Amino acid sequence: MATAVEEISANRHYNGYNRRYKHRSTVLGCDMTFTVYFPPAAETGKVPVLYYLSGLTCNDENFIQKSGAQRAAATRGIALVAPDTSPRGLGVEGEADSWDFGVGAGFYLNSTQEKWRAWRMYDYVVEELPSLLRSTAPFATSLDVDQASVFGHSMGGHGALVVGLRNPQTYRSISAFAPVCHPINCPWGVKAFTGYLGEDRELWKQYDACELLRSFSGPVRPPILVDTGSADKFLQVQLQPQALEAAIQETGYSPATMRTQEGYDHSYFFISTFVDDHINFHADVLLPGK
C-alpha cells in the first residue's frame, strides 16, 4: 500500500532539487521527515540511490544544508536520501532528556524494550523508507531503489556500517565519516544499547560493525571506505577506528579503506572536505564505467 507523502519544501540546487517530505511512518508510529536530492539526471531516467544516515542530534536537514554533497551527486547522477535520526513527537517520558539517547538518537536499531518500542530506525531505514520510495510518486519513476548504497556520519556512520554489513546484497557500497565503530564498547553505544536493547550483551552484537565483520558470511562484500579526522574530540573514546581496523585485518575483509585525515575534527567542515571522495566511491560502484 502506498503511503501518502507530502512535499514540504523544494529548493533548486546544482540544476537538480532538494525536496523535503513528510509522511506517516507505520513502523515508527509517527510523522517523519526526509529529504531527497534529485540530480538533473533524475528528470530523464532512473538514478541510483545513496542513503545518508546522520549523527546524534541531527535531523534530515543538517547534511542537506552543510555537506555540499549535492555538487558531486549532480555530476555523477546519483540521488541522495537523508532520513531523520529517530521517531519524534511521541511524547515518551524522558525522550528529550539526553542529546545521546531518545529523540535524535535512534542508533539505527530496533528496540526490544517496551518503553522505546517505537525506536525501530533499523526497520525504518532498511525496510519502510526503501519500500515507500519504490512504490510512491515521484520516487518510483525517478529513483532506481534497487541500485543503492549507504553512508553516514558518527552515529550514522555506525548505522551505515551496520545496515550495509547486514544487507550486503541491498547496499552495494558502504562509507562513513567518523563512525562509531564499536558501540558495544564505547559510552554512547553502551548507554544506547542498554536503554534500547536491555542488558543481554549478546543481542547488542547485531548492531556492532566490528562484531558484524567477524560474523560476516557474504554472499558479496560491499566495498568499504572510512574517513576519520585526527583532531576529532570523540576519536579514542567514542569512535575507536582502531577497533574497526583490527576487525578488518583479522577477518581479511576487502576491499576496505580506512583513512586518517590530519587535523580534521567531527564537524561538517570535515565531511564537506571529503564528501566528493565518498560520492565518487559510491558512484564508481553504482554506475560502473560512467
Add this chain to the structure above:
Amino acid sequence: MATAVEEISANRHYNGYNRRYKHRSTVLGCDMTFTVYFPPAAETGKVPVLYYLSGLTCNDENFIQKSGAQRAAATRGIALVAPDTSPRGLGVEGEADSWDFGVGAGFYLNSTQEKWRAWRMYDYVVEELPSLLRSTAPFATSLDVDQASVFGHSMGGHGALVVGLRNPQTYRSISAFAPVCHPINCPWGVKAFTGYLGEDRELWKQYDACELLRSFSGPVRPPILVDTGSADKFLQVQLQPQALEAAIQETGYSPATMRTQEGYDHSYFFISTFVDDHINFHADVLLPGK
C-alpha cells in the same frame, strides 16, 4: 592601536582553516564576531581578501557553514572574511522586535539617528575590520588586506554593491547574490533607511546601488557580477534587479554582468550552486594570471 582579538573556534576545512574570532568593536561599542577562512596558501605567504556580507537575520556563521565557498577559495588561494550583520547585545529598546530592522539587520550604513547611533556597519566593514586585519596577528602576516574584493547576499549584496561602488580603489571587484538593488524604493530599504537615516531621502542615496551608479565618478571601475534566481520570492518587490540593470544600461558602467538563474530561490542552495563562479570572478581580478 591593535585591538585584542580572541579566537573562539577553529575547524580544518579543505586543507585550510575556518577560524572564528571575537573582538571589541570601537565603532559599534559592542563585542563582535567574525570568521576568516584561511586557505592553505595563507600558511606560506599573504593571500588576498574577499569580504562576504550576509543577509537579514544572519551572523558570520551562515555563509561559513552553508555556502561551500571555501573549496574554491582554497584552490585559488583567497581568504574569506565574514563579518556579522549588526551590533549585538546593546539592549536598544525594540532592537530585536523585527527580523528586518535592528539586530541582524544593519544594512551596512552609518545611522544618523540618536537611538540607533551604534548601527554603523558601513564604518565597521570599510574601516574598522580592515584596519584590525592589517594590524593584528595572525591576520597581518597572512592576509594581503590591500588586495581586497567584496561580495554578499540579499541585504549583504546591497552592502557589497554600496561599499564597492563608494570605494572603487579599495575593492577591486564586486559581486552579489540576490542583492537588494534599489533600497530607497523597496519595503525593506524604506523601513531601514527611515529608521536609521530619518526622513530626508536625499541622504538615503549614498546607500543605494542604483543611485551610486548614477553618481559614480571612478577613478576606476571594479567589475561587477550579480546573480539572481528566477524563483526568488523577494525578486520583484524587494530585490528589483531590473532597477540595477537599468542603471547599468543608463550609465554604461562596465564591466558588469547580471544573470538570472532559472528556478533558483533566495536560499544558500542558490548561493552554493554559483559560489564557484563568484570566487573565480574575484580571483581572476585579485590574482591575475594565477
